[in-house]
Amino acid sequence: MADPFMQQAIELALQNVRAGEGGPFSALVVRGDTVIAEGSNRVTTSYDPTAHAEIIAIRKACDELGVYHLDGCDLYTTCEPCPMCMGAIYWAHLDRVFYASTREDAAAAGFDDAYIYEELRKPPRARSMPMIQSMRDEGYQVFEAWMESDTKVPY
Numbered sequence: 001m002a003d004p005f006m007q008q009a010i011e012l013a014l015q016n017v018r019a020g021e022g023g024p025f026s027a028l029v030v031r032g033d034t035v036i037a038e039g040s041n042r043v044t045t046s047y048d049p050t051a052h053a054e055i056i057a058i059r060k061a062c063d064e065l066g067v068y069h070l071d072g073c074d075l076y077t078t079c080e081p082c083p084m085c086m087g088a089i090y091w092a093h094l095d096r097v098f099y100a101s102t103r104e105d106a107a108a109a110g111f112d113d114a115y116i117y118e119e120l121r122k123p124p125r126a127r128s129m130p131m132i133q134s135m136r137d138e139g140y141q142v143f144e145a146w147m148e149s150d151t152k153v154p155y
Contacts, residue, residue, distance in 0.1 A: 005030050005076040006100055009038075013053075013078045016040040024109070027053040027077040029061035029070060029094070036073060037061035053077060054085035058092050068155055069093040079106050082113045083120060 005028055013026035023041035030036065039056025043049055054077055062068055070092045079101040081089060089097060107114065124131035146152055 003076075003098070005035070005074075006078075006098060008035070009076045009078050010100060012038055012040055021045055022051070023111070025053040025078050027057040027075060029057045029073050029075055031073045036064055050084065052082065052085050054081050055088050058088055058094075062092070071095065074098060079103070079111075083116045 009026045009028050012028075013024050016022050016026060017024045021040065021042065022045050023043055025041040026039065028035050028038045037057050037060035039053045039058075039060060041053045042051040042056065054075060057075065057077075058070065061070055061073065073094055074096045075089060075094050076098045077085075078099070080099045080103045081097065082103075103113065106112070119127050119129070124133075
């Protein structure tokens with residue numbers, strides 16, 4: 001049985017590819033029967049490595065609803081989300097994620113993020129990108145100020 005929201009996401013991704021506007025990925029944020037926001041990959045057209053479809057859709061939905069949590073909303077995406085997008089999905093508190101293609105399908109098309117999953121499993125000192133901690137005590141002062149602030153909004 002066809003899912004109308006997934007079909008809409010797939011059509012949006014096809015339009016994105018055919019128009020040469022970005023990669024073959026699109027996403028919708030849906031609440032109930034309503035599409036709150038949509039996003040398509042814009043990495044190469046916006047010169048922004050974070051301009052993934054899911055990130056764009058989440059940003060637009062939060063702006064549209066005036067919230068920073070998307071409780072009660074689902075995400076429909078044309079491909080299993082990458083590690084960056086999964087982080088955003090969890091931070092956004094979406095209820096569910098529906099996806100069409102798998103990460104293996106994406107890898108076969110040249111979008112392989114397996115190395116990121118592998119890197120994240122390693123402790124910072126063992127990663128291929130140097131991770132150098134500096135000025136921890138001074139940096140912790142920011143957290144102390146946050147914890148003492150009367151104006152903080154926990155999230």
